[in-house]
Amino acid sequence: MNIIKSFPEELTKRDAYKLTESQTTRKLIELAGSIIEPEKWVLFEDEEKTVLTIEADGELYGTISGTFIDAFIKAFDNLGSDMGPIRIVTGTSRAGRTYVTCELA
Numbered sequence: 001m002n003i004i005k006s007f008p009e010e011l012t013k014r015d016a017y018k019l020t021e022s023q024t025t026r027k028l029i030e031l032a033g034s035i036i037e038p039e040k041w042v043l044f045e046d047e048e049k050t051v052l053t054i055e056a057d058g059e060l061y062g063t064i065s066g067t068f069i070d071a072f073i074k075a076f077d078n079l080g081s082d083m084g085p086i087r088i089v090t091g092t093s094r095a096g097r098t099y100v101t102c103e104l105a
Contacts, residue, residue, distance in 0.1 A: 001044055007040060007041050007076065011042065019041070022053075028088055029063070033088065035088075038054045041053060052069045054072075065099060065101070071103070075104060079104075084104065087104070088102055
């Protein structure tokens with residue numbers, strides 16, 4: 001496993017382990033239409049896939065969606081810790097597949 005980026009930048013070992021290894025992480029797509037405020041998050045590579053796990057309100061949510069990850073990291077890179085709450089949004093691609101992304105709430 002390789003941590004690419006995290007918030008806070010210096011996660012404790014306990015937080016890093018919880019965010020990367022939890023068996024109770026829910027899929028972000030299940031939260032379609034909801035608003036969450038990320039408290040901690042980690043972007044990491046695990047077995048040839050990139051994973052984003054977010055902690056909000058004591059719950060863990062994760063995704064491997066490139067669309068969501070790109071939107072989330074772009075917002076964070078522009079706003080940093082001022083990013084605030086995000087809305088989980090789903091849509092349908094031209095190929096008819098459901099995708100998940102996010103926007104500022």
